[in-house]
Structures are given as structure tokens and as C-alpha cells.
Amino acid sequence: MRSRMSLMRNLAQVTIAVIYCLLGAGVVFGYAAIKPVLIREGVYRWYCTPDEVEKNVRVCYEQEVRLNFMFTVAAVSTNVVALPVGTVLDRYGPRMCGIFGSLFLAAGSLFFAFAWSLAKVGVDGYIPGYFFLALGGPFIFISSFHLSNTFPQRSGLILALMTGAFDTSSAIFLFYRLAYQATDGAFWPKKFFLVYLIVPAFIFVVQILLMPAASYKTVGELVTQAEDEAAVTLSHSSDDELSEDDREHLRVARRVRRESVISEITSLLGSKGGQKQVRREAKKAHISGVWGVLHGQSAGEQIRTTWFVLITLFTVVQMTRINYFVATIRPQYEYLLGSYAAAVKVNAFFDVALPLGGVISIPFIGAILDRNSTARVLGLLVTIATAIGILGMIPHMWAAYANICLFVVYRPLYYTAVSDYAAKVFGFATFGKVYGLVICLAGLFNFLQSALDALTHRVFDGNPIPVNLMLLLAALIVGIALVWFVSSKSKSLAKEREAEEDEQEALLSEGGVSSVDWGGFEIRRGRRGSGHAGPATYGATSPGRG
Template sequence: MSLPSSRTRIIQVTCAIIWCLFAAGPIFGFAALKPILIDQGVYHEVCSTAASSSSTKACVEQDLKLNKMFTIGAVVTNATALIVGHILDNYGPRICGIIGSILIAIGALELSSFLKWIPLDPYLTGYVFLALGGPFVFISSFQLANSFPKYSGMILALLTGAFDTSSAVFLCYRLIYQKIEKIPLNIFFGIYLIIPVFIFLCQVFIMPNSSYKTIGTVQKLGIEGLDENGNLIEGDDGANFAVETDERTSLLSAPQGGEQGRPRGTSYTNDGTRRKSIYEEIIEDEITHKSGNIFGILDGESIANQLKSPFFILMCAFTTIQMIRINYFVATIRSQETWLIGEELGQKINEIFDIALPLGGIVAIPFIGIILDNNKTVNVLTILLITSIFIGICGVLQNFSINLIGIFLLVVYRPFYYTAVSDYSAKVFGFTTFGTVYGLMMCISGIFNYAQTILDFITQRYENSNPIPINLLLVSLTVVFGTSLIGYILSQQKNIHRKRLELEADSAPEQEIPN
């Protein structure tokens, strides 16, 4: 599609950043919202008579029900990714965004008690609709990465940073609630309706009807610095193109060209099928080396073969455990820390976490880029595994300082983990099937996330709120699936290296020049 004016594109990107900041993932600020829900008496009726005298501290039944509300919201958010990708590819970003705005509006109306005549749990229903709408408005914004091709990396970073920061919506509400005025839930979410209305109006009057790029193309742009045709990004004639072009920094310097819509250096078969361009050959060779020879290892395979591969199964299992660990901690941080270090210090940790979570993604962005750009895929996964294990160890020790270190690592680890999984999926499975493979991985992980409700119940009912046994179980599963994944990748790298040596040995006699 032809690009609209620079002014229009700037407005589009700005609007997307604003709505991602307020609507992409506010449900992950649950730890900040939970004290307000308790103070407002949400689900207080489930407490026994003996425990119902205080509304400032949740009874076990109330705590479990509130945590379940977040768990279902987290499940829905991740499981929706696959549906969003399908709608986005088939109906475009505008329809996707409009659907998202309507879902968020329904969620806000439920939580503001405006739809109380509907015989449903307004809190659970409202939270689920907020969770449903988030991916629609967030993922549909990715295509804006190519609204300014030379600054694709920056735009993606801003959108991702806005998503991570969106958990601060409930933090700001809690600070106002505790420090200034106790604004009731119905008033707050009534005001929050401004956000879905803003998104709807932006979609109708400002945003493009068709995508600048597909999700797979955006990922290709992020890793290779090339468009779907193997073009360089606009602004470079390719004269200074070098093999050592960095796969990430090329987002800010590489460029699109080619006469008559065809990439420079690209050849075509007789039936018009595009072969890889010169730029693709050079960059992919470099990325293959950087990734440890697994770049594109399953590219071109059928979806069925990709999903049956240990590359998918093991990464999906590892991703599932990490998602459960992160969301389980978000839901239960207060009770976990209270048991480990006492109520006063537990509350302090909770308050620090509420602030650190939205900041974590912003702080982590440059470090994530450096790690992904300068390490082989297996090394990235090793860093991911070691960090995850260390965070798990910090979470079972009864020491304030160590717990605090674990908190700071967790908020940085969360965006690192999501980005690493995305990067791995694109490099191993290719860009053509990226949306399906990555979306399915997130969907499966999200569905299994419901297991944290069972873990929470076991902790509260059978472990007397002691979080250590469950945390040790999750860390153990992390070690099992993480080491299995890394071990499998290393074995495949050895196989590739062995086959390459065999090919070189077989071709050696053919290269001899006869007398």
C-alpha cells in the first residue's frame, strides 16, 4: 500500500502508543488493583462469618476468588493471540482495533456496574473483557512498524514499552485511592470508558484500513532489516552494504528500493516466483552463523511438521512453565511475601513491585537488543534459563534483600522472556508461518496458565500459605524443560556441523583439476 503523509503517519503512531499505554495490558497490574478490590468488599460475601468482620484483609476464600479472576484474565489474554492474528490477517487492523475497543468498553461497563442487570459476575466478566480487548488493540498496532521504515525498530520499542507500562494504570488508581481520594470502582471504570471511545474514534477516522505489514513481515523486518520482498529499507542504495550488517541495528539504517516494485538484486523464476535477494542471502548467512546454524532450520516445512518438532514442543513446554511462574507470582505476590518475610515487609515488596513492573520493560529494551544481537540462540536460552532459576531461588529465601533482587530481576526478565520466545520462533520456523506458530505457542501456554488456580488452592489449603513447595516445583520444571530444549538444540547443531563436514568431504574430489 502507498504510504500516507508523514503527518498522518505520526498521528497514527502517536495514537497507537497512547492506547497501548492505557489498554494493551492493564490487567497485569492486578497486584496494585487487588488492595482496592479488597477494600471495596469485592467477593467479601464468600468469607465465613468469623472472617467477615474485616474488609481490609482478604480471607482465604476471597483471596482465592480474586486471584482466580486475574488467572482467567491472563489465560484469555494469551489464548486470544491466535484469534487476533487470524482476524488481523483476514480483515485488517481497523476491524481488529474496533473489536478491541468494543470488548474493552464492555469490560469497563461491567466493572462500573452499568450492566448490573446482566446475570453475570460483573468483576470476573469485566476483567475478562478487558483481557480480551488488550491483544486486539496491541497486536493490531504492530503493522505501524513500517509506517516509517527507517525507524521500525524504534516504533516497535515504543509500542512494546507502552504495553509493559500499561500495568501502571491500576498503580496510578491505587495511589490516588490511598493518598488522595477513595474513588469507587464504578466511578473509576466509568471514567476509563474514555479509552475505548478514543480507540474507536481513532480506528474510524485516523488508522489505516489495511496493514502496512503483516505480523510475519514485521518480525522479518525486526530480525533481517528487510521487507517481505528482500528489499532494503528506503533510503539506502545498497552501495555500502556489508556482510557484518547487524540484524537489529539495520532497523535504523537499512532500506527499500528497487525499480518497478522489485527488490534490487532479486531474481525471479519463469513462473514469477521470487528467489531470495542478494541482501537476503548475505544477511541470512550472517544470522545463520550468529544463531548457531539453526536459523531457518524448519523454514519451508509444513505447519504440521513444525508443530510436531521438538523445537516447538520443548519451547512450548518451557514457555508454559515460565508464563505460569510469572502470572502466579503477579497474582499472589502479597501472600507469598507475607509468608516469607512478614506482613510489613511483604506489603513494602508489593508496593515496590507495583512500580517496578511497568518500568521493567522500558529499562530492559536496550539490554534485550544487545543480548539478542550478540549471542547465539542457544546462549540466549541459556541466559534465560539461568536467570529464571536464580529468580526462583530468590523467591524461596526468607530475606528481604534477596527477595527484592528477585523482584527487580523478574520485571526485567518478563519482557526478555517474551521477546526471546518471539525471536526464537521467527528464526527457527521462518517468517511465513511465524504468526501461526508463535500465536499457537502463546495460546497453548495461556490455556495451561489456568493451572495456577490449582497451585494457589494447594498453597492456601494444604501448605498453610507456604509458597516454597510450589515455587520449588515450578523451578524444577523450568530446569527440566529448559535443559531439555537447550540439549536438543545443541544436538541438532552437532548434526548440522557433521553433515556439513560430510558434504565438504564428498565434494573435495570433484574440485580437483585433472591433468
């Protein structure tokens, strides 16, 4: 078992990662909270026409569009960068990822702190500032996922804490806005962002002093490593060139390495707890109905399938709807409710509900994903998204509050369900590339928000209903197609797997398979010379949620 010192170090790493994810992973999604501050400070006010200034409009058209574009750039960047983050993580490790993230957060804070001064000389510091704040988030958030491997029996809880911290980090700007209002604007953005530099400095320091340079391995990866060590321990072609003493020393060294890996597996899982964990994961894999459908295929092959095309289209539409709503909630409800004061109340409720909803929904999301098939989960997503779309077009206060309550629960469920789908369908071998590409493409399409803004203000005179209706219909069509496809494939896969299980049972009964059990992970090998020889398979493994 692990030493007390190692245990405490791992616990400290997880705790600190949750803290800095809470402070910096998703701050840009608190845009709805900081937007009123930026408007009051006159950001982009100089783009208003003389007529708009004379009429003293609260927010002119160009000001609204540019502020929303700032958020659009951030939202797109957060998603697009998911692809290169995986590459950096694989090549340089989580520590370097965290350091990059801290530097990006620092750059964003400095740009924003001095944006008011830069504006006087004709330089826009707001968009690059928000861009770098957005860029830093994925680097510190995604690079923290591997810490769930420090306590495999609690990996779900650790990932839930990370996700909850990410969702709750949007409240940072809410707290700032409250401080800004309490000081009547004295605590203006420059002061806040200079103080906020403490966060990237903290992240940088803990990466150097505490966080691991290399990612912690999953049990499955350790088992594979142990397998390789076992294979080279038995024989090696180059050993014949060595003396008997050298061969013996080499065999001992290999055996020590193998035993070290096995010891690590045992210390992570424990015998009873590990076997229970494996059984739970196997049950979840069976319930999903689609687990393993494209495992073993290359990323290129997976990308050319209907599985990829439909989930990408679904993600593009839903992510556009989510980010468009976050960016435009106040003007939408100002038009629908016919009252600026009512829109402010709705906006204030949303600012509190968004981070709170993410935290509250964590245990329910886990239960939904673990106890329902993937097709049923996708059906639930489509149903809730449709309800949100309908409520978003009803011009009543009760509908606004109901819409927000559904939205703040739907958002984390949607993000988790998409990553869960990717892990189960495509597998972890290609997860970074395929899931990263899905999110990257969805992020690029988020530039449509600027076009939707222009359409709402210039064509529909500020009425959000036509654009919301178009998004609702697009989401419904793509969603129904995805649910139908996954449901029909799940049924055919179930029949195929039943036939395969019958065949495997017949082969096992012939005595052609031996097994070794390491911490609950059973490794089956075909006997040499038998007709069933082939690569090792893991008796009960399934991916967790990404």
C-alpha cells in the same frame, strides 16, 4: 522517496499506536496494584465464612481464590486469544482488529463500573469485566506490529516502543491506586472505569480516521510481489487471445504495477541504508545458529517436531510461574517475612518496578538477542529463572527486592526471546499459527494457578515454598532439556550449512545464477534450462523479533 505528507502520516500512526498501547494493551497485568483496592472495596467478601468475618481477617480464603481466579481468566484469555487475533488480522486487517479491541475494552470497563450494582442482584461483573479488558489488549497490541514496516530501518526501535508501551501499561492501575488512596477511596472503581471509557473511545476514533485498513507490507513481501509482477510482465498464456494493441496496453499496465512496487521498496529502504539493514539482519541470522531450521515446512509438520514440543513445555512452565507470582506476591511475602507491613512494602516496590523494568530492559534485550546465539539466550533465561526461584524462597527483605529486580527484567526478556525463537526456527510463513498455538496452550495451562492456590492455602497452610520449589524444579528440568537440544542441533546445523555454502559457491562459479538487487534484497534465479532452476531465494533476509 515518500512525500512529506505520507511521512508525517506514518509518523503520526506510529506515535498514536504507542500511546494507545500504553493506555490499554496490558492493563490487566497491573493486577497486583489494583488488588488492594478491590479488597478494600469488599469485592468477594460475601464469600467469607462467618468465622472469618468475626475474626476480621484481611482476606479470607474464598475471597483470595476468587480474586486470583479473575486474574487467571484474564491471563489465560490474553494468551489464548493470540491465535484468533492472527486470523482476524489476516482476514479483516488491522483497522478492524483495533475496532474490536476498543469494543472489548469498553465492554470490560462497563462491566467493572457497574459490577458493584450487579453484585446486589447476584450477578458477577468482575470476572467478565476483567476478561473483556484482557481480550481487548491483544487486539490493539498485535494489530499494531505491522506499523514497524513504515520505517524498515527503524523497525527494531518501533517494535521496542510497542513492547515497552505494553509492559508500561500495567502502571495504569498503579496510578489509579495512588489516586484512590490520595482521595481516601472517594475516587472509587466505578468513577475510574467510567473515566477509562475515554481510552477505547479514542482507539475507536483513530482507527476510523487515521489507521490503515490493510497492514503495511514488509520489504520481503514487496519483493515477492514485484517478482510476481515481473513474471507476468514477460509473458502470459491468455495474452495470445488478445489483439496486438490490447496486449501492448496490458503489458504497460503490468509494468506500471511492477515499477510501483519497486518504487515502494526503494522509498522504504533507500539504497545505502537498506543494504546496511539487510547485512545486519544476515549477520543476526548467522549468529542465532538456528535460523531457518524449519522454514518451508507446514505448520502441521513443525508442530510435530521436538523444536515445538520443548519450547511449548518451557513456555507453559515459565508463564505459569510468572502469572502465579504476579497474582500472589503479597500473600507470599506476608508468609515469608512474617509481616503484613513488610509485604505491603514489597508489593508497592513491585508495582513500580514491573512497568519500569520493562522500559529499562528494552535496549538490553535487543543487544542480547542480536549478539548471542539462540542456545545461549535460552541458557541465560534458565539461569535467571533459577535464580528467581531460589530468591523467592529466602525469607529476607533483601532477597525479596533482589527477586523483584530480576523478575521485572526477566519477564520482557522471556516473552521477547520466545517470539524470537519462533520467528527464527519456524519462520514467518507459519509464525501466526505456530507461535499462536504455543501461547494458546501455555495460556490454557495457566488455569493451574487455581489449583496451586488451593494447594498453598489448604495443604501447606499458606506456605508458598513447596509450590515454588515444584515450579522451580519443573522449569529447571525442561529448561536444561531445551538448551541441550538447541545447542546440539545448532552445532550440527553449522556443519550442514558450511557444506551447503561450499556447494553453492561451486554452482555460482559455473555462471548458472544471475541476480537483481532491489533496495538491498538480492533475488537469485536459476537460468531456464539449467540444472539449477528453482524458486527465487532472497540473498540476505532474516526475521526480526515478533
